[in-house]
Amino acid sequence: MILLKLPPLTSVAQARAMLETAMNVEFGTLPPYLYAQLTILPNSNLPAMARLQSITHQEMIHLCLAANILNALGGSPRLNPPVYPGPLPGDIGHDGKVLTLHILPFGKPAMQQGMNIEMPVEPIVFPQLKMLEAATVKAVTIGQFYEALDAYLKTLPATAWQAGRNQIEDKQFFPGQLFAVNNYADAHKAIQVIVSEGEGTRDDPLDFSKELSHYYRFEEIFRNQVLTSSDSKQGFSWGGPLGVDWGKVYPAIADPQLHDFSKEPAAAREAQAACTIAYSAMVDSLNLALNGNAAQLGIAVRKMFDLRMAAIHALQTPLADKHKVAGPAFIYKKI
Known part of the structure; x- marks a missing residue:
């Protein structure tokens, strides 16, 4: 679970600092996710590979969207590659405990780490098999981090936004997924994309585009089961095997x-x-x-x-x- 201590936002400068932290958190997840993906043997674990590729692809988009918001507020984005093992950028932890990330080959520990990073405040428990134990402590996830940021950005006057400043609108590599942030409405949309694709919503494992959010994609691989729609109270159940072979690495x-x-x-x-x-x-x-x-x-x-x-x-x-x-x-x- 990403746990971020939330400072009270009282200025645009603080919002810029939070956005830079958020941007580097998105970037900091890429090496662990890429290593797990790259260490899968060729022509094996294709369903798991497809899920990991989609996650890393979306993390790149989230990084660019966060940078677009920062640029629209007059900031200057800067990526600071983290050291592994080590924490993601920013004040990440709870009660003095920090989430330390490792570079791990494809395997259950790497998938559990992905779940820890993307975990919502209250992961949905789906029927069929015994679920993983969820954290019971009150925590601030990356979704809540963005929620606090969004609440502050909503209070800013229109004059705080600099339309067209250093915006990335790529139509070649990320068609229809990257867009400019010129005002609060654009920033709010970008934040919704980042949060929903990462951890989903409180009562739904799907993101805004009706695909499984990152947390549940990692859990599918970890459990070696496909999460499918059903008539259960939660709307989904654990179904047949995904086809993971932990030895093909x-x-x-x-x-x-x-x-x-x-x-x-x-x-x-x-x-x-x-x-x-x-x-x-x-x-x-x-x-x-x-x-x-x-x-x-x-x-x-x-x-x-x-x-x-x-x-x-x-x-x-x-x-x-x-x-x-x-x-x-x-x-x-x-x-």
Whole structure:
């Protein structure tokens, strides 16, 4: 569960700071989600792969929408790549406990981590099998974080918004999904998209486009069951198997940022270096795109493809322990 301590909003400057935190939270989920996705063996676990791909795709959109709101309020978005294992950006935790994220290969722990990140305040319990225990503490989720932000933005005068400032309206890579934020109505729509796609609504696992929200997609994979519509009180029930094979995964190490690659064969070191170059280039292009150079978004998407290809090569390159490989460590270095 993402738990964010909410400061009282009294100024546009504070709203900008919250938006930058939110933007970096969206970005911070990408490496853990991508690692789980990339470590699935080719031509296997296709339903799980499709769900993970849709989640990472939407996280990119959420990142851009949050940046659009920030730009409309006169801010200057800045991505700050986090360290793993470690917390997502911002004050994340409850009663002094922080959610520490790890880079994990595809498996139940990685799916549980995804559920922890996307968990609503009150996850819906569907009939059929024994459910996971839900947190009983009162918490502030990412949805409530955005709700508080939205409530403040609603109070701003029209003059607070700068229409057309550094907006990303991409029609090539995210057609119909990215839109400009020029006023409060646009910002409210963007927030609704981000929240509904992440955790759904309080009483419905579906997002605004009538697809399962991220939390329940992760839970489908974790349980290896499809969540289907039914005549139950909740409107959905756990149905047949999704077809997950936990054995169809590269033997990738967890938390590669903690690994000492200096002791690995040259081929493994070179594979990691290629991953670092591609990841760093992607971050740099995204920062340029979010600050007015819209053409850089296409370059960032291509760099993400470069990262995928570098990751595939790394995952096929043995470490000194021939039974282990390492996916990208997601280390940022200024190019």
